[in-house]
Amino acid sequence: MTEPKAVSVVIGEELPLIREALAHLCRVQNGCEVLAKCGDGASAYEAIQTLKPDIALLELALPELITLEIVRRLRTGLSHTRVLIMSLRRDRKTVLEALRCGAAGYILKSGPPEQLTDALRQVDRGGIYVSPMLEVGKMLSTNQKPNNDPMDSLSAREHQVFILLIEGVRAKEIANRLQLSPKTVDTYRASLMRKLDIHDVASLVRFAIHRDLAPQG
DSSP: OOOOOOOEEEEEOSSHHHHHHHHHIIIIITOOEEEEEESSHHHHHHHHHHHOOSEEEEETTOSSSOHHHHHHHHHHTTOOOEEEEEESOOOHHHHHHHHHHTOSEEEETTSOHHHHHHHHHHHHTTOOEEOGGGOHHHHHOSSSOOOOOGGGGSOHHHHHHHHHHHTTOOHHHHHHHHTOOHHHHHHHHHHHHHHHTOOSHHHHHHHHHHTTOSOOO
């Protein structure tokens, strides 16, 4: 009897130690075939296009090309590769934007290794996986009363610029990661600050820390 084909995976993670640990977990614990291990978004996207893996396991905030732009390109190009996003971010806006963009799953880096196993299995079967720690049911509930959260008023692009700004990424690099012109990034930055009623980056970072939206450890 022929053994089932191993799930093929491309990994995108900036930190080498975590990248190697993920590759080990994918191979040893989950029996996956790791086709490539990439440290930035541009090389991850190229590897996905060339190798056509079943799953791309990508850190949310990859340098050079942001992960949500990779997801958008794959969806536009009708790629069969499904993207499983990893992040420390657990706020409602970030998780929902990732899913709306077309990601097949969202797991927390702070979660146990077993969740990666569950996520790979679910995504490979064509399902959507979100870490149980995120209580996605509450996030998606249509019964919640509107709370007039200004974060909900941000467009997908404005939210991406917001994430990169509070991580300390400069405007020119933001433009590179989002594949936009610096002038367009400035427009998005001005728009999101107007919506949040914030007028400088330092205040934006304080807002993010207060709302528990800033990067964690």
